[in-house]
Amino acid sequence: MTELGIPAHEARRTAAPAQARLWRACQDLEACFGVYLVRAMRAGLRSPEIAGAAFYAGLEESALARVLSERGALGLAEALYARLSKSAAANGEPERNKAPGP
Numbered sequence: 001m002t003e004l005g006i007p008a009h010e011a012r013r014t015a016a017p018a019q020a021r022l023w024r025a026c027q028d029l030e031a032c033f034g035v036y037l038v039r040a041m042r043a044g045l046r047s048p049e050i051a052g053a054a055f056y057a058g059l060e061e062s063a064l065a066r067v068l069s070e071r072g073a074l075g076l077a078e079a080l081y082a083r084l085s086k087s088a089a090a091n092g093e094p095e096r097n098k099a100p101g102p
Contacts, residue, residue: 029080030076030077033065
């Protein structure tokens with residue numbers, strides 16, 4: 001929650017482009033971590049292999065990880081964003097995270 005009582009992920013939707021890019025990168029990293037987390041949980045389950053099941057399981061893992069990240073369920077993106085945005089502001093380089101152009 002922000003100081004105004006707005007959920008942090010909602011407040012970032014109206015943020016400046018540099019902060020929006022940083023937030024998206026943090027969410028993407030959290031989603032990658034979520035995929036590995038879901039795969040590790042699934043590995044603990046023993047189930048018979050069905051033709052094509054691995055493909056659909058991968059799609060399901062990615063979708064679940066993306067939803068977890070978007071909803072802030074793991075809190076990793078929030079923590080990363082807080083730390084990196086403070087670091088960027090302290091260095092006076094908020095545009096440093098800008099992706100290179102064509």
